[in-house]
Amino acid sequence: MNLRGPIVSVGEARTVSTSYGERDCREVRVRPDRGAGEPVDVTLWGKWTETAEHAETGMELLVTETEEDEYRGEVGYATTDESWVVLEPDFLVDVTGIRSWVQCPRMYYLNKLSGIPLNYPVVKGTIVHEVFGDLLRGVDLEASIADRVDEAGLELGLLGYEREEVEDEVRRNAAAVEGWLAQGTLSDEDTWRSEFTLISPTFGLKGRADALRRGTPVELKTGKNTKREPRFHDKVQAACYALMLDERGVDPDIGTLLYTKNTALDRNEESGDLAPAKEFTVGRGFLEFVVRERNALAAMEWRALNDPGERPTVPTGYEADATCSYCFEQDACMVVSGRLDQESKAGQIGTPVPDEERDYFDRFYTAIEEERRETHAEYRKLWEQTPEERAADDRALIGLEPAGQTEIDDARWELRARKPGDAVSKLREGDVALASDGDPVSGHAELGRIVELGGDEVVVEADEPVELRRLDVYPSEISVDRSLTALHDAVLKGNEARKDVLFGRREPAFRDPADRSTGSPGPADPDAPEAYIDNNDAQNEAVELAVDAEDCALIHGPPGTGKTYTIARTIRALVAEGNRVLLSAFTNRAVDNALEALRDQGFDDVLRVGTETGVRDDMRDVRLVQRGDPNAKAAELRDAPVVAATTAACGSRVLRECEFDVALVDEASQLTEPGTHAAINRADRFVLVGDHEQLPPVVRAENDLSTSLFERLIDAYPEASVMLDRQYRMSQRIQAFASAEFYDGALRPATPEVAGQTLADLGVDPDALAPELTGGVGFVDPAGERDGNRNVREAERVAAVVDAYVAAGVDPDDIGVIAPFRAQVAEIGRRTDVTVDTVDRFQGSSKEVIVVSLVATGDLDGPIFEDHRRVNVALTRAKKQLTIVGDADALGFDPFYARLLEWARR
């Protein structure tokens, strides 16, 4: 039987005489059934005692195939020859992580911290892998090479490579693959499968095998290996895939490594076996070694978060016997050790960063790793929840009926399926999702992009064909990984002047306005216009502040205050002074909105970096296509005066190669500090635009990530900020509450017209409506009952209110409904055709008439009501009429909501 649960205590190591001779063993006491059962002892025999050395109280332990055994008169359990022992199985280690861990645990840590930068061997390696996959799919070699090199145009250009030389090199590598494939092994194509995604709940592993041949893993390496044996860590990587296949009952006995630089031409007797393919036996002992190494890694990661020590546990390099002088990462290793004052086998270079920076690094490192655990918890739901639970959780579309797999351009596949009419989920067009044959964990699953999700059909694009029966939200670690590299870059590579400001050692500096260059408004040029923006003092001041900032400027933009317009004007002013500007924001939508404003002001010399589906249709014409001639592509990116991308994209390999004078970040109050660093690391100066009285960053774990850099800096340096104080959206009556509660009464309507707008302006006769639905702000109490996150009666009443507005002559397109919960959004959505959405999704937009459904009855317990910033967003979306539907009694229990009620009923 399998035993699984948290460790209660770890016993002493012992050596026991058995009928097999002297054997090591060690007892570990666990609370089985994930902590629900009574503690029992498990005896770990033989080499599993090495895993016991890493075990600590509180870690989760899984032992499979145990047998009952008696020790000191107590019934316990023990490992058998069939047992696997897994520490922290919920921590999903990537196979490439194990590979570098086995080389040197510190290399694993460094790769995680600093990311893999853009470099030629990796780009070339990726191309050769793609070509390998194409060959297995039967694509013509020359066509594949030309296509794959073309696809990597931008990256190759940035690295200074010409198309022909890369094609030649890829051709040489591919020849080895082709030669091997030609040796008869490919006669039956069915025994091949390229790019196989594997997730292992038992071993806590995930990864993607290059190929499977007759159920055995094949790994492609674009290097040379003149030894008879494959490199050890390459074998470890292939063995990881073998292990995961083993879990699926495939039981591979060999693994193959294909070294593509080994060609027949190089063959010479002295250097040994230069054939590209090297097979090796995957024995039980080797697989156990791989599991033990994974356990050591998982234990280190556990200690980094759970050890009571002041600083996170970090590998030193002494754990392995690798020689530092041979290591390519030696310099990076020493620099990191030196800057963070870490113990390391390679030694240290340079002076440690000041204490406050090290504390900052440690705090955020821990916070990001906590976020990683939350992502792993999302993975766990893939196998712990039934498909029905997943669907009920809105995290999967199930019950799909395959309706065709078609090969399209670039050797990709278009998967179609019919979906049940009522199926809803948080999946949307353009999302990356896990497409599977019904079981994403032990069945066949591929990562793909959702192309179409309307009506009764789903269309997904993937590298490999899949019988599309289920589509799951994919819990990607990419934002976690990019946060870590952004943190690394900010603290270890950031310049000192920048860090002085970030760490409170110096006030942000601003140049004398007299130094503004000619052509810009201001004292330097008497003929220039008097102001950047002549009808709004705060907006003009914001542009001036941003233009004069020598470190940073902070623009605080409450709802409707013309934030986007100001951003566009600021960028134009910065470019006019010769600056190269990076425009960024958390969401694609905000990036495109800012870009739209910029283009509306007549500035079109922009480059949008982002995925095809992420970029809005009307910005496609300025989108950077990465495919093409290397030099032309690199020039396109390097020469653009304005580059626009999400902060996630700013952390990508390509944009990490770029430099800017100024980074301007919109929606900065919704970004974590590392998320903000990803953008501002790229520039000398930065401008943050946001409103910390609206929604904060979305993070799963409550920690340092919950506060934005924008908020921290605006508190620390109020004089480096400007608040836009005139709003162009809401009537006087609507804005009053938000202004008083969130902006100290400083928010005012920009014009009398804005202040005085009413429903009558829409051609509606207010007398045709019930009094509580008119007058700018109203309150309706339907006496409903909250049921989970829904309130059916309230939903009915909301729909009736919407109907009343429509009947009175309001255009349905001018009405929006906002609810705090997705469940209530769905409930209301069933009853009306107008736009219904959550508060979070409504941020950034507005409607003439807004109806808010509060859902809560009885009391206002629950995190969603405790964050008043969310209420601020909900109440500031309406221009002419805001109608709040909710339970008056519940609101009365909380002073804030009581004031809200009083205002709404006045």
Place this chain on the structure above:
DNA sequence: TCTCTGCAAAGAGGA
């Protein structure tokens, strides 16, 4: 049961 947007990911190498 609170809210949820980004992201293909994995990709190399010498004594």
